[in-house]
Amino acid sequence: MLTVAMPKGRIFDEAVELLLAAGYDIPSDLQNSRKLIVDVPNENMRFILAKPMDVTTYVEHGVADIGIAGKDVMLEEERDVYEVLDLHISGCYLAEAGLPGSEWSGVVKKVATKYPKIASSFYREKGEQVEIIKLNGSIELAPLIGLADRIVDIVSTGRTLKENGLVEFEQISPITSRLVVNPVSYRLKDSTIDELVARLTKVIERKENAV
Template sequence: MLTIAMPKGRIFSEAVELLRKSGYKLPDEFDESRKLILTVPEENIRFILAKPMDVGTYVEHGVADVGIAGKDVMMEEERDVFEVLDLKISKCHLAVAGLPDTKMNDIAPKVATKYPNVASKYFREQGEQVEIIHLNGSIELAPLIGLADRIVDIVSTGRTLKENGLVEFEHIADITSRLIVNPVSYRMKDKPIDMLVERLAKTVEEGKEDSD
């Protein structure tokens, strides 16, 4: 049986749709279930539903053979896994944002984010020395309450930034969801994994052609 780790939320919905388009028969109740482990015996697949940041951990440690994870998570976590396919779903980008018409503090600039490794690397590459403040949620609050000069966060439509009076200053990287594979599983379960990659790649390519 192939075990696939998937994040709950938006990526899950889009990934399920992609799997169905690729010919995998997933039951209708699959979408509504609150279970954390879902088994589809007819496809010989088991799904583990996890928090986005945990998917890479499950795949790296082999409790999941395959995972679907955002590129933002892969950049932050740097897990020992194979990234085999860009699924082209859940498109967004990582950006630096803050209050309009404000400059970074010259003496002790602070950046709040849930991506401390990505943020540290980015500002280092810009030749800027900043203090990183690691937050887990409501990153937009940081500039509003004076905790940080800037934030590094995911931007999808930009609506959340706008509603909180923030603006985007710098674009760091485009983000989509990726198919990742445990290196040992790739050797031991190469046939079902290759089939999954092949079927998904075909669907992704067809989707790209339709959008063109």
């Protein structure tokens, strides 16, 4: 059985769409299940429905053979997994943002983010000393209440920034979802995983050629 860690949320529907297009007979309403583990016996697959930030952890520790994770999660978590395929879904990017015309408020610049490793690396490369404030949600609130001078966060359409009166200062990294594999599973289940990669690759190429 191939165990797949799938992120609940916005990536999920696009990932299921890809699997269905690749000919896998799986329930299209998988995400609506209250179960966290769903077996699909006819495909000899098991799906673990996880929080996006946990997918690479499950794959690294071998409780899932493969997983679908955003590049942002991979950059932040730095897990020991193989990235085998860019799925070209859930496109967005990481960016630095803040209030328009705002200046850094002190010698040590304050940055709010749920990506402390990525943010630290970004400012270190710029030679800027920053204090990273880790938040788990509503990152846009930080500059509005004076908690931070800047934020580093995912931007999809830019609508959330605009609605909160924030502007984007710099794009940091493009983000798409990737197929990741546990190194041991890749040795033990290589033919099954290679077939999955091949089938998904054909779907991705068809989609790109149709554009």
